Amino acid sequence: DGIMIDYSAGHIRTDEAALLIQALNEEIEDEDIVFYPGKSYRHIMVLRTDTPQEYMALKTVPPHDISDKNITGYLPQGRLDSRIRDLIARSREIFAGHSVNQVRIDLQENPATMIWLWGQGTKPNLEPFAQKYGLKGSIISAVDLVNGIGRLAGLDIIDVPGATGYFDTNYAGKAEYALKSLEDHDYVYVHIESPDEAGHVGSYKEKIRAIENIDKHIVGPIRDYVDAHPDSRMLVLPDHPTPVALRTHTHEPVGFAMYGKGIEHNGAELYNEESTRALGIKFKSGEEMIGWFVRENVCF
Template structure:
């Protein structure tokens, strides 16, 4: 038996008036998701342990069977692993976004989804003693602080439209992080990239926003734990970093962008190719989450339908067991994550009475409410981890 997980980041949502009281999952045309629900078993999965913020880092670690209480230190070091940045024991790695601040308010947490090339050019213009800056994908980048103490920070996507002063870094490394933000504001103010973006009617990146720092984590090897060779397909460094620490194969897919314009079918094709030599593939799709952060109902429905098309291609050419789920909800109303349990479905181990895949229908499924540690044993047909 071989296994594939299809995870639509942030797919779960709330009933929306503009969709006639349906959620985006209920409204979207999802024949393949409905097939998995109809021919498999459904339930709700608690992916965010009590006491943790509902981030994709914590949630995806949990879905993969890792307890964040023992192996999570922050998002930054996970992304560092994906980028090939080795951390010394005294280093802290912070994710930093390129953001748009105006009059002290977080206008946009991703600077209008700035391109990787534009972001790299901006970052090359910035140098702050004590911090190493590494360009990443689009607005997602990395800062490494040596001989660090850590700092309390806030995710920028949680404070869009709000004054940022109450959410600036606090304690430990905060003075250095503040200097980095101030230096970025000065360097970016008249940068050619921002002049060109403004002239084109695009948002400029006015500064950087460091957050979710941590030290190198200890994540158990996936193969040693499960006896299976695993692979990861994702366009974001966070997921690829988890896979790197877990000893999984990172499968890079041309056309996978980490945004709503990603190539869903390319991800499906590469998964089907990789499952020939691997036992387990985790396909992560960021697009529904991005649409949720944008507050765009139309784009979220399109992203869900894109995930459904990906799933259909997998089902057409794969006869192993399949799990379908989000990592967390990203409700349109809130434009950020919540900790609510998510709907999940497992195909390959019998069926229940569920006919369609949605938040409300999954709550009626035979699996009931489960903790995230249960998912892979259910998929693998094992009683426990």
């Protein structure tokens, strides 16, 4: 019926999704297009072209922005949109009779009915983190996009068993592997996707549970490490809001908390939207914030 009922196909399992991605590569006869499997519902299509800017100019919409809406008005739009729309239509044919979806339907799970292409881009050239800040870094994330940015910035990718990018992720494992990484790295970036997923599905209970798990299993142990290592510090923040009421990203500033060596207490007793907003401390960009975070002394 053309409605975006479930942007994640019931948070399809990674092994199932890999079989569907394999089918795309086998059935779509275009030597300039290759699909690469990621985790769960997130994957990448590489399009080799002499005119990348033509595809960059296409207007595309994230699927999680149009939950419960008819997709017709949100399909890719632009001069070369027919090729991308044809790929989406072809994927529906390939997925329709696939055994993965037959099993999912039998189990009363949402099938993956088609691909949704959005967020196009070309490979960026990033200055290595070590060169910019003089720190050897690592990154932990279940999201390939985040790991890819980290890799381009020269960060070492740390794989954590059981990291799913969903509510069932291995929270404690992320903290454990992060602290172990600090044995031979100066900096570790830990990314947790579960609060964002809770916002997208509109579940305040899952969002509360995710935040509590992050606080208990990740922030707590890392804070204990900082307390035991006076030459260290930590920074906690979301990358964007995903309000449960809206089920999509919004663009207002996010609150942050810095703690550790050389960081003076500024009177805040709580870390939440209201208290951080009331302090009025703002950075124009994440890059500016990191510049402050790695200074010898931080005073606001």
